[in-house]
Amino acid sequence: MIDLHLHSTCSDGTLSPTELAAKINDLHLYGFSLTDHDTVEGIPEILSSQLDPEIIFIPGIELSCDAAKHEIHILGYGIDWKNSHLSKQLSSLREGRQKRNFDMIKLFQKDGYPITLEKLQNGNPDTVITRAHFARVLLEEGICKSKDQAFRTFLGENCKYFLPKPFFAPEDALHLILQAGGVPVLAHPFQYKFSNQELQNLIEQLTKQGLQGLEIYHSSQHINQTIALTQWAKKYHLIGTGGSDFHGSNKPDISIGTGRGSLHVPNHLMDQLLSRLK
Numbered sequence: 072m073i074d075l076h077l078h079s080t081c082s083d084g085t086l087s088p089t090e091l092a093a094k095i096n097d098l099h100l101y102g103f104s105l106t107d108h109d110t111v112e113g114i115p116e117i118l119s120s121q122l123d124p125e126i127i128f129i130p131g132i133e134l135s136c137d138a139a140k141h142e143i144h145i146l147g148y149g150i151d152w153k154n155s156h157l158s159k160q161l162s163s164l165r166e167g168r169q170k171r172n173f174d175m176i177k178l179f180q181k182d183g184y185p186i187t188l189e190k191l192q193n194g195n196p197d198t199v200i201t202r203a204h205f206a207r208v209l210l211e212e213g214i215c216k217s218k219d220q221a222f223r224t225f226l227g228e229n230c231k232y233f234l235p236k237p238f239f240a241p242e243d244a245l246h247l248i249l250q251a252g253g254v255p256v257l258a259h260p261f262q263y264k265f266s267n268q269e270l271q272n273l274i275e276q277l278t279k280q281g282l283q284g285l286e287i288y289h290s291s292q293h294i295n296q297t298i299a300l301t302q303w304a305k306k307y308h309l310i311g312t313g314g315s316d317f318h319g320s321n322k323p324d325i326s327i328g329t330g331r332g333s334l335h336v337p338n339h340l341m342d343q344l345l346s347r348l349k
Contacts, residue, residue: 076314082107085319088116102127147248167237256284288313290330
C-alpha cells in the first residue's frame with residue numbers, strides 16, 4: 072500500500088519523523104510522503120532515518136490557504152525542500168503564526184488559564200503550533216473534557232480566544248509548489264463544506280492557476296465522494312493521490328495506510344505521481 076498524507080511532530084502529529092519511518096518499515100509500504108503543515112523540517116530526518124531502501128519516499132508539504140473565507144489545503148509533492156524561495160516564504164508565514172500563538176496565549180493567561188508556550192510545544196520547540204495544540208493543553212489541564220468541547224468553547228472561530236492565522240492565497244501556494252519543482256494537489260476536497268458545484272468551480276479555478284491533482288482517497292471520504300473526485304480528475308486532466316492524514320494520537324482512529332480501517336490507496340497512483348515529477 073501507499074500513504075501520501077502523513078504528519079509528524081514537526082507540525083501537529085505525535086510521532087517524530089524517525090518514529091514514523093520505523094512504523095512505515097514495519098508496515099512494508101510501497102511508498103509514502105511526509106506532508107507536514109506549512110513546514111519541511113521533518114524531511115531531512117526521514118532521509119537520515121533507517122528507512123528500508125526499497126520503500127519510495129517523496130518529500131511533501133501541506134500548505135494552508137484561504138479561499139472565499141474557507142480554509143483549504145494544498146499538498147505539494149516532490150518539492151525541492153531546500154529551495155531558498157520556499158524557505159523564505161515558510162519562514163515569513165511561521166513568524167506570523169508565532170505572533171498569533173503568542174497573542175492567543177496572552178488572551179488565555181489574562182483570564183487565568185495556565186496556557187504557556189512550553190506546554191504547547193510539549194518538549195518539541197520546533198513544532199508548528201496549531202489550535203490542536205491548544206486543545207491538547209486544555210484537556211491536560213482539566214479545563215475541557217474533550218477536544219470537541221475545547222473547540223466549541225474556546226477555539227472555534229466565534230470564540231473569545233480565537234484569532235485568525237495567516238494563510239497563503241491559493242494562487243501563491245500553487246506558484247510556490249511549482250516554483251520548488253513540485254506537483255500541487257488539492258487535499259481532502261470534501262472537507263471544506265462546499266456544495267458539489269462550488270467544489271467543481273474551485274477545482275476548475277485552481278486548475279487554471281496550476282493545480283495538477285486531487286486527493287481522491289482519504290480517511291474522511293466515502294465511496295461516492297471518491298467516485299466523484301475520480302470523475303472530476305478525469306474531467307480536468309488531473310492526477311489522483313491519496314493518504315490517511317495520519318496524526319498519531321491526535322487522531323487516534325486513523326492508522327497509517329489503512330485510515331479508519333477500509334482505506335486502500337492503489338500503488339499505481341504513486342507511479343503516476345513519480346511520472347509527473349520526472
